[in-house]
Amino acid sequence: MKIIELKETITASNDRDAAVLRAELKEKGTLLVNLMASPGAGKTTLLERTIRDLKDEMNIAVMEADVDSDVDAVRIEKIGAKAVQAHTDGMCHMDAGMTRRALEGLGDEPFDLVVLENVGNLICPAEFDTGAGKCVMLLSVPEGDDKPLKYPLMFSVSDVLIITKTDVAPYFDFDFDACIARAKKLNPNITIFKVSAKTGEGFEEWEAWLKSAVKNWKN
Ligand SMILES: Nc1nc2c(ncn2[C@@H]2O[C@H](COP(=O)(O)OP(=O)(O)O)[C@@H](O)[C@H]2O)c(=O)[nH]1
Numbered sequence: 491m492k493i494i495e496l497k498e499t500i501t502a503s504n505d506r507d508a509a510v511l512r513a514e515l516k517e518k519g520t521l522l523v524n525l526m527a528s529p530g531a532g533k534t535t536l537l538e539r540t541i542r543d544l545k546d547e548m549n550i551a552v553m554e555a556d557v558d559s560d561v562d563a564v565r566i567e568k569i570g571a572k573a574v575q576a577h578t579d580g581m582c583h584m585d586a587g588m589t590r591r592a593l594e595g596l597g598d599e600p601f602d603l604v605v606l607e608n609v610g611n612l613i614c615p616a617e618f619d620t621g622a623g624k625c626v627m628l629l630s631v632p633e634g635d636d637k638p639l640k641y642p643l644m645f646s647v648s649d650v651l652i653i654t655k656t657d658v659a660p661y662f663d664f665d666f667d668a669c670i671a672r673a674k675k676l677n678p679n680i681t682i683f684k685v686s687a688k689t690g691e692g693f694e695e696w697e698a699w700l701k702s703a704v705k706n707w708k709n
Pocket residue numbers: 527528529530531532533534535536610654655656657658685686687688689
């Protein structure tokens with residue numbers, strides 16, 4: 491029986507589309523950040539605070555990807571950034587073609603930074619290059635420090651790991667050192683921040699990294 495491995499074909503053509511999109515965004519001077527995490531890890535909350543802090547320094551837009559609803563895009567617009575909601579029609583990830591269509595929805599305005607809040611899960615989004623210049627993942631304290639062991643690909647493809655909800659650490663047995671060691675074993679170059687959107691802990695460091703990533707993307 492002849493077996494055709496479709497997935498390989500799909501990801502190979504996606505990789506080509508993603509490379510083309512990344513080059514176009516580089517030319518425009520727009521840094522696209524692919525933000526990935528489980529549902530409820532704090533992606534939208536992190537974005538709300540980050541946009542509030544940086545919106546006077548740079549032109550930021552957000553693409554919210556979800557299976558349904560527009561709740562996250564509405565939250566982002568309330569902060570004063572341009573937002574579009576992309577529905578994935580049941581798909582658990584965004585690929586480069588879907589990302590291109592969502593970008594078209596933002597119009598022709600030149601943005602310094604566009605964040606794609608990917609569909610919430612730690613598996614499928616890691617498998618598809620969206621054309622982003624940087625991949626940033628969140629892991630929240632309540633999810634546990636063993637997640638690098640269970641979802642290694644997500645930690646391997648991310649440039650940055652943000653451990654969120656540090657304010658609730660007293661209520662969870664989250665071993666920061668063990669989590670960081672596990673992430674670094676998978677990806678020695680990963681940059682790690684510990685933040686709380688409640689107290690503001692770690693935002694200065696995360697936002698400094700983001701500002702420098704936007705600046706370097708334009709050079
Ligand atoms: N205690 C605490 N709760 C947070 C923090 N960040 C987000 N949350 C809460 O976690 C829940 C999910 O946040 P949300 O940003 O919608 O997660 P998303 O699904 O990843 O976009 C909400 O109830 C937030 O208020 C944090 O730093 N500390």
